Amino acid sequence: MMKRRQFLNSVAALASAGLLPNGVAWAQSTANFGLPTLPSERFRRVRLGDIEIIALYDGATRLPLHERYVTNAPFADVKALATSLGLSTDYVELTFTGFLVVAGSRRILLDTGLGEVGTPRETTGHLLDSLRQAGFAPGDIDTVVITHFHADHISGLRNRSGDFVYPNAKVWVSDREYTYWMSDEQMKASPDRKWAFEQVRRVFTGMPESMLRRYTPGQEIAPGVFSIPAYGHTPGHTIYEVRSGGRTFHYIGDMINVPAFFARHPEWMVASDIDPEASLAERQKFLARVAKTTDLVGGFHFPFPAIGHLRPLEQGFEFVPLA
Structure with missing residues (x-):
C-alpha cells in the first residue's frame, strides 16, 4: 500500500510535470488509491512488414479524477462515462509505455519513460527492465526519439547519478520543443511548471553535441521512421509514423491521453x-485520417500493450488493443 507521504510526493511531482492540472496537488491529498496491478507481460512484439515494433511497459500510477x-x-x-466503462470515479489509472523499433541493424527507441524519478517507485520506471526482458541492452540502442519533454517521456534518458542510460544513441528532439523548455524566460513565466523545467535541465544540460540531434519535424529521421509535427500538448510535441511493407504504425505520444476519455x-x-x-485541432485531423484505415496506433498512456486500432463509434473512437 502506498504511504501517504509517497502519495503526496507523487501527486505534487506529477502536477508540476504537466500530468495534472495546476493546483490539483492538494485536491485529494488525503486519498490513498492503492497501487496499480502490473501486468505479467512487460513487452509485446508486433511485425510491421520487415520491421518489428516492441511495446515496452514502463509502469502505471493513479491520479485523482479531479473536476x-x-x-x-x-x-x-x-x-x-467512467461509471459506464466500469472505471473508478475517484482516480485515473495512467499507464506509461514506450516503443522499440527494430529495423535491420537499427534499434530505435520511442520515448524513455520515467526512469528513476517516477512515483510510486514500485509501479513506475520499468521500461529498462522491459527492454532487457525483450532481449536488448541499453548499449544496443542507436537512436532515441522523443515526442516531447514532459518528465514521463525524457527522464529515462539519464539516471540520478548523471549518467546517460543509452550511451551509444543519438537523441532526436524537436528544436522547437528544446528551445521552449530550455528557455529561462519561459521557465520564469511558468512557475507552476518549475519542476518540469528543472527536470528538462537535469536531463539535457551537458548532453554531448555528438549525442543530441535538434531537428525540425516533418522529415524521415531513420529508415522507415517519419516525424510529424503535432504541436499543442507541448509547443514542439511530435508524433511518428513507422512504415514498412505497405503498413503503418502511428506513435502519437500524448496526442490522446487516456483513450477511455x-x-x-x-x-x-x-x-x-x-x-x-x-x-484539439491536431487530434481531430489525425482521427479523421486514421478512421479511414486499418493502421496500428500506439499511445504512451494507452492501456498495455498500448498498440492496437482506433475503432470509430457513433460517439468518438474506441481503442482496441491487439490481443
Missing part, C-alpha cells in the same frame, strides 16, 4: 495540454 482533469466538459459527464470524446481537452486548442 479539472477534463477542462471543457461537466465533471458529472466525465464521472458518468479522450478517444471516446476527442473534443474533450486534458488539463496537461499547454495549448489545448492547437492540441
